[in-house]
Amino acid sequence: MINYRLKGPVSQERQRIRVMAALRENRFPQAILIDGPGGIGKKALAMEIAKALQCTAEGERPCGNCFGCKMAADPGVTDNWLFPMESKEVQARSDDSVSAGSKAKTIQDIKREYIEQIVANPYRTDIFSAAGEISVNLIRTMTGSFAMKGDRVRVVIVAEADRMNDSAANAFLKTLEEVPPDTYFILTASSRDRLLQTIRSRCLALHLLTLSDAEVREETLRVLGPDADEDSVSADVIGLAEGSPGKALFYVDRAPALCRLASDFLVLSLRNEYSELFDRLEDASVAEVAEANGFLEVLSFLISDIMRKESGAPLRLPDTMAQLDMDAFPRIDATALEIALATVQETISRIASRRTSPTVCLQALAIKLFEGSK
Ligand SMILES: [Zn+2]
Structure with a gap:
């Protein structure tokens, strides 16, 4: 029997109990939206859920030690994240188009640095530049990478999802209408009202509370x-x-x-x-x-x-x-x-x-x- 035990502050236990029940009963939705004030740990919960979904241990999940858990916490796995970036960052070249030995920062390098900061301190509210946004190019790169997923479970965390621009939101909506098998999306947003209603209606809503x-x-x-x-x-x-x-x-x-x-x-x-x-x-x-x-x-x-x-x-x-x-x-x-x-x-x-x-x-x-x- 597989049991789920998500870690986090006591003040948010009720929200975690809902998630754990859905995981245990095998009815976890393909997309959820975690909303709540800035800096209260929405990304921390998203990472904890990503581990639980990718974990392959028997007994209690997330175990923290299996391949799935390690992948979920590895800043090098940049395809599993979407977050606001400045347009000059999005224009950086991709790993596979840079010749070996090149010193130029690729888009994967830039994303990895952001993810390292999130993993080190998921509460921080000033990681992403105010000028950044989630652009349609970032959505396309993500959907392009689905072909290489293989048969493992994959979780994409969309941090600050309320910062998608219009064309990105429309492209993302199409992705949500046909989510590939064994793929899950976890969106975080401090202002859910800024997200398209059609995106919101396709996500399970989880309202996270402030801490004591x-x-x-x-x-x-x-x-x-x-x-x-x-x-x-x-x-x-x-x-x-x-x-x-x-x-x-x-x-x-x-x-x-x-x-x-x-x-x-x-x-x-x-x-x-x-x-x-x-x-x-x-x-x-x-x-x-x-x-x-x-x-x-x-x-x-x-x-x-x-x-x-x-x-x-x-x-x-x-x-x-x-x-x-x-x-x-x-x-x-x-x-x-x-x-x-x-x-x-x-x-x-x-x-x-x-x-x-x-x-x-x-x-x-x-x-x-x-x-x-x-
Ligand atoms: Zn595990």
Whole structure:
């Protein structure tokens, strides 16, 4: 009797139980779509399922030792992955068209490097370039490789499937309409609504949940390794992570500076001390869109925390709030806080529109924030 035992965080056990039941009862669908917030381990679960499907051990699967399990975890098996790539990367030559001894990076080399990063830390949210997409050429290369599959079970993981462009999505839909025997597709996406409805309807939907704070801490420290400073995964980092180890890993190095800047921004803005505030902004590296919006996310967490403190709710940034001297400025009422939060959100959209430089937007926010309360 073959049993299935997929590993992963306790918070996601219910989703794994569904998968394990389908595997055990031999009714695993040919395509599944794992969706959920970024950095919570969708790719990690996809890899675990790929191993279980390819495993040939008697007894418990995945065994981790058989040929199928090893193939599923081998970054060299590049045909088993699809993910967003930049067009110049997709244009790199293929292994079989490069002469022996050539030093040029082939598309397989580039894919292998990406897969190595995923295997090393599947929670990371910044592996693929923002300019990348899943193009129709990548889909065609994949379907072309089906002919060489042989009779073993094959699992293709389509990571960040919501980044397929239109022609890729249509080509992929055709593949799903006639999946070759013993072939499975596991799609991951943080925004399932961006996928074609016709693709979604052909996949079993698996909605993955965020992790508990304790699990985020544990997973983050595990990824950081035995030499990591435990204090770096602070209460503020856990609060900012909102159940995502990927976000926690993003904030480990950034949280101290971002939280300090957010609290200085608030205090200096309330005191109308703009020249000092503008100097602080200049020193901090928030001149780029991504950095500025990352900072504004922290600032909105801090403003919501002032509201939570008033209502006695648990804080998201307890360390920063403990250091914020609330007596240094006049008491701000709930309405003013709501308006301030909306103003921060408006600034995020304004920066994203790229019509005005992030620095100018942040300076305008400093002046507008808590207008009427100061
Ligand atoms: Zn195995």
